[in-house]
Amino acid sequence: MAFPRRKTLTHWLPLLALAAACSVGSAQAQDAYPSKPVRVIVPYPAGGGTDIIARLIGTQLSQRLGQAVVVENKPGASGMLGNDTVAKAPGDGYTVLMGITAVVQIPALYKKVPYKLSDLVPVSQIAKSADLLMVPRSSGVTTLQQFVEKAKAAPGSLNYGSYGNATSSHMNGERFKQQAGIDITHIPYQGSGPEVAALLGGQLTLAFVDATAAYPYIKSDKVNILAITGAQRHPALPQVPTMTEAGYPGLEANGWFGMFAPASTPKTIVDRLGAEVAAIVKSPELNKRLTDMGLIAVGSLPEDFKAQVDKDAAHWKSVAESARISMD
Known part of the structure; x- marks a missing residue:
């Protein structure tokens, strides 16, 4: 009876050895990560904030990983082209996304999106942003409540600017209108630059301006900053209340920049990248x-x-559903 058992064991030994070798090989492959350059996809044109941050992170990430980190701009379709590139990339840690808040907003704004949010796995939130509510100083308005009272006294006569349709500023503006019960007209611009120029030029009575674009003007004598969206006050503007503190909750969500990887990426690699970026x-x-x-x-x-x-x-x-904001 011993002979057949010995024969069976002999039969299985090569297979067991092969399985063990494969296991060791797989572990060594993950331990060896990265063994080639890493691509960071930026779904927006070169020179913008997302691109700048990607290159800052990429330079130091390359030093820490011991491999080249190549930033590749893939603008188009409001960021969906670049997002989709990463969502459909192999989950091997060699293609990652430098995304912004639009990653989670797009599914709520478009009926046809070529990927699912679940196709991407979060790696690290790099930084937070917010919108500043700014008015021309010549308006004499110094508090948010004063603006609301002015808007209620003349329905439809005031406006607010955003840095684009269906952007965070547009959605924040519509949520503010709902919370305050006021009727003000939305005027979208192609970016924060033209929006700020319109505010300084007196074409806007209120503007939701991204903090990064507003930063050069926070000490300007031409504007008053009434409040800030997000969950906390801005370190550079400790005297400016959040929207919630000013009496208008519902605008606590911050804008952000963050890194994502394809959802199929092994957890060990995601954790490694997350720790390095952090x-x-x-x-x-x-x-x-x-x-x-x-x-x-x-x-x-x-x-x-x-x-x-x-x-x-x-x-x-x-927010998109309640304000009926859609890009379709």
Whole structure:
């Protein structure tokens, strides 16, 4: 009876050895990550804030990983082209996305999106932004409540500017109108630059301006800053209340910049990338660069960023539905 058992064992030994070799080989392959250059896809043109941050992160990430990190701009379709590139890329850690809040807003704004949010896995939230509510100083308005009273006294006569249709500023503006019960006209611009120029030129009575674009004007004698969206006051503007503190809740969601990978990427690689990016963001050098851009540095790990992504996706969907904002 021993002979057949010995024969069976002999039969299986090569297969067991092969399985063990494959297991060791797989572990060694993951341990060896990265063994080639890493691509960072930016779904917007070169020179913008997302591109600048991607290159800042990429330079230091290359040093930490010991491999080249190549930033590749893939603008188009409001960011969907670049997002889709990463969503459909192999989950091997060699293609990642430098995304912004639009990643979670797009599914709520468009009926046809070539990928699902679940096709991307959060790696690290790099920095937070917010919108500043600004008015011309010549208006004499110094508090948000004063603006609301002025708007209620003359329905339809005032306006507010945003840096584009279906952007965070547009959705924040519509949520503010709902919360305050006022009738003001939305005027979208192609970016924060033209929007700020219109505000300074007196064409706007109120503007929701991204903090990074507004940063050069925060001490200007031509504007008053009434409030800020997001969950906390801005470090550079400690005297400016949040919208909630000013009496208008529902605008606590921050804008952000964050890194994503294809959902099929092994957790070990996602965790490695998340830890490296978090360490980079928390370094004095990059922290200062982000602060100088008007941003609030974060540097979160994958689990924390995922919780934020899930929360924000639900928030922006609610805003888009209640304000009937759609790009279709």
